[in-house]
Amino acid sequence: MDQRVKKKATIYDLSLLSGSSPSTVSAVLNGTWRKRRIKESTAQTILGLAELHQYTTNLQARGLRRSRSGLVGLMLPVHDNRYFSSMAQTFEGHVRSRGQCPVVVSASRDPEEERRTAETLISYSIDQLFIVGATDPDGVHEVCELAGLRHINIDLPGAKAHSVISDNYEGARMLTEAIIHHFGNDNPLRPDELFLFGGRNDHASRERIAAFHATKKALLGADPEDGVQSSGYSPDITLRAFEAFYQRHGKLPRALFINSSINMEGLLRFMAGRPAEMFSELVVGCYDYDPFGSFLPFPVIMVRQNVEAMITKAFELIDEPPTAPQTFLIAPELIQPRSALKGPLDTLKDIA
Amino acid sequence: MDQRVKKKATIYDLSLLSGSSPSTVSAVLNGTWRKRRIKESTAQTILGLAELHQYTTNLQARGLRRSRSGLVGLMLPVHDNRYFSSMAQTFEGHVRSRGQCPVVVSASRDPEEERRTAETLISYSIDQLFIVGATDPDGVHEVCELAGLRHINIDLPGAKAHSVISDNYEGARMLTEAIIHHFGNDNPLRPDELFLFGGRNDHASRERIAAFHATKKALLGADPEDGVQSSGYSPDITLRAFEAFYQRHGKLPRALFINSSINMEGLLRFMAGRPAEMFSELVVGCYDYDPFGSFLPFPVIMVRQNVEAMITKAFELIDEPPTAPQTFLIAPELIQPRSALKGPLDTLKDIA
DNA sequence: TTCGCTTGCACAATCGATGGTGCAGAAACT
DNA sequence: AGTTTCTGCACCATCGATTGTGCAAGCGAA
Known part of the structure; x- marks a missing residue:
């Protein structure tokens, strides 16, 4: 409180205080002063003053100049x-x-x-x-x-x-396979008992749906065409899709492939208010990982996209000189039910 | 592609093109032109050119000038x-x-x-x-x-x-009460069967812990002093707290008050790899709402902080002329187990 | 015709930082 | 001593938009 809402110090203020020119001050403060052959002692003086007056660079001005x-x-x-x-x-x-x-x-x-x-x-x-x-x-x-x-x-x-995306086909293949294998041989899943909910007409959904169909066909021998209920990326539309299905069939399928955790929230909405037993036999595969979702009262197999790898790859690519657009696939990971994985928060320090 | 990475148009470009001065162009483009008594027709000309040349304001420049x-x-x-x-x-x-x-x-x-x-x-x-x-x-x-x-x-x-915060005391009171009431009268909860996990030495935690103690005392008649295990806001530290507890007692408490959904993830980590039956009798109250968390295999009562109301209030306050700092409490809401509430995403439109 | 008011706009300073260029004085060299 | 080479820094245009001010032309009134 030693200074009433005083305007922030600028290089001009420091220039007057130090007796150096604004450009010298600027160079010292942005670190280019050695290149500009500024004397060490001058630099120290200015840095001292900057500290003293709590100088901070106006980044809008810098941004304007440097574009x-x-x-x-x-x-x-x-x-x-x-x-x-x-x-x-x-x-x-x-x-x-x-x-x-x-x-x-x-x-x-x-x-x-x-x-x-x-x-x-x-x-x-x-x-x-x-x-x-x-x-x-x-x-x-x-x-x-x-x-x-x-x-x-x-x-x-x-x-x-350039694009960095999850290997949606492989992820969906693994997931479909895992869902099917989750049912033992005594009471195996039939093709008309596994449905996919959610998704749009976007690349990811198309790939996942394609893998879903292919895997069903490969493992279950058949794949009735009505096995897919697109419902966008909205919990409520997904909810309505479940309600419609329930209306038509009097029950949910034994197994669900859910296109994203957002769609999965549609399932939650469907569950709310209905008896838990209605879902006791259900097996769900969900493309996307949510730690809480992994512990629902029925088996939920999830696919975790490798966010860290995707971001890392993206940073590599964005710095490189531009070339013809390419798509890079990052392998996702199949997550068994009841898994609580570490996330980005785990790298933060915390005080107990 | 009609123009190679052409530099963006500025008011000076439009000034030349239109024959008006930069200041006139500026006034037209930022909407202050009526105040400046610019002729309608001049304005239209400039707006047309702006459209044609895809002019967009350089917000850093504006920001610099306007601070x-x-x-x-x-x-x-x-x-x-x-x-x-x-x-x-x-x-x-x-x-x-x-x-x-x-x-x-x-x-x-x-x-x-x-x-x-x-x-x-x-x-x-x-x-x-x-x-x-x-x-x-x-x-x-x-x-x-x-x-x-x-x-x-x-x-x-x-x-x-000014501060806008959730009414932590009341929220924690409701939550503690709900946890206790969740046990019927045949096998009521004893004071040493309800523990609080998570939290730090911050205002919210202190309030919640105070309400926890007070409510336990009021409803259960007693409150052993070791009923609180602070474990920061970190899943892993919370996990370790659960493991330590389990080590000491050979079991978890019948009921848990968990200080936040982040701490709740510590419980998930504890659950991972352990048999589901170990948790079949558990009752959990969690301060914070997570839709998936609400559907875990045991009853999870949650407290949803009213984010919309908090943000709305904050916007009101921040615009008002400053007065002495005050704290505003926003009532949170008790959420029964297996509830899938609407969230901010529900206001977005979606194409099915 | 002249005064005064309105209309419609141009001028120029300004926000703060950057970086190319130039130049004086000191040091080094012939 | 005269010339070249460094040192160490100042000068100034510039990034793009904003805004207070000034002023000419047009118009109506006296």
Whole structure:
């Protein structure tokens, strides 16, 4: 409180105080002073003054001058989901370790919103943009391209920029197989007892659905065509899909392949208010991992996408000189029921 | 692709193209042109050119000049948790509806990191900062105060700025009561069968622990002093607390009060690999709501903090002229086991 | 015709930091 | 002593937008 809301010190203030020119002060403060042959002692003086007056660089001014900001963007579909929030957490760690500032925003899976969001970020001269699960990656690409902004797709691929995605086909294959194998030989699963719920017409869903069909056919010999109930990425629409199914068949299938943890919440909504016993025989496979989801009262086999590897790969690619767009697959992992895995939070320190 | 990575158009470009001065262009583009008595037709011309050349304002330049940025910050402890991610989701909605840009960052519950993060955000001239669950809110306050930045505490109160927090005492009281009542009269809970796990020496934990003690005493007549096992906000430390307890007693308590969903993950880790039957008699109360957590194989009563109300209140307060710091309590809600509630995602539209 | 008011806009300073260029004085060399 | 080479730093344009101020042309009134 020694100073009333005093304006922040600038290099001009330090320039007057130190008797050096603003450019010298600037060079000292941003670390380029050796290149500029500033005397060690001058530098020390200025650094001392900066400390004393609590100087901090105005990053908007720097950003304007350099036409980049030190901000790195992550565009998510939504925050409120363990897959995407672990993405945010992991991303933050990477960005910070590079001395930059993470900016995480969501765009609600709305192509229009996605483009607007990218444009806003570009207006702040962000240095790089990581586009996660975009509904229209190529639309976002156009916007970035025009601004000369480095960007990369994650989770859902685009045709015009590098993409790092989970190996959805293999993940879904493993998951389908695991669901089927979960039933022993005494009472094996029949093809018409395994249904897939959730998903849209996006690349990930298509791959997963394809693997689902193929694996059912391979392991169960057949695959009735109505085995898939697309219901977007919304708990409520998924809920309605379950209700409709229940209406038609008088029961749920014995086994479910659920396309994402968001759709899985649709199942929770269906469960709410219905007797627990109704689900005692159920076996569920869920594409996406949620620690709590793994411990539901029936077996839930999950697929965990390797977020750490995806982000790491994405950072590698975004720094490289641009080449023709490629898609990189990252192997996901099959998670047995009742597994509580470590996550990005585990790298944080904590005081007991 | 009609233009190679052409630099973005500026008001100077449009100035040349339109024959008007940069200041006129600026006024037209930022909407202040009527105040400046610019002719309608001039405005239209400029707006047309802007459209044609895909002009977008350089927000760093604007920010520099105006010394604010249009950015609104949300500082979270961590992302990867349903409570905080729903906070982020809700916050985003509010910020966007005000035409500003949300910036969500996490500071790992580290006081040093919290201050650094605030300083970084300030360097970008953010307009407001919402500080969620900070370990050292008053430290962050100092930083904000010096910069004249409006800020507010959420979830954990500070002494030097307004705070909007959940009514932790009442929430914990309801929760403790609900846990106790969950046991019928045939086999009622004894005082030494209900333990609290998790929490730190922060305001929320203290309130919850106080309510826990008081309610136990009121309803069960006694409260042995060792009923609380603080274990920070870390799944692993909580896991170790459960293991230690199990070591000592050869079993878990019949009932648990778990201080947060993050601590609850410690319980999951304890469950992993142990037989499900070990937990069949368990009753858990968890402060924080997680939809999946609500459907675990034993009764889990949860407390949902009213994130929407908290954020709404915080936005109201942050706009008001400053007064002496006050703390506002927002009532949380008791959630019965097997409840799948709507969340911030439900307001998004989705295509099936 | 002249005064005064309105209309419609241009000018120029400013926000804070950066970095290319230039230049004086000291040191080194012939 | 004269010339070249370093040292060490100052100068100044620049990034793009904002905003207080000034002023000419147009118009109506006296």
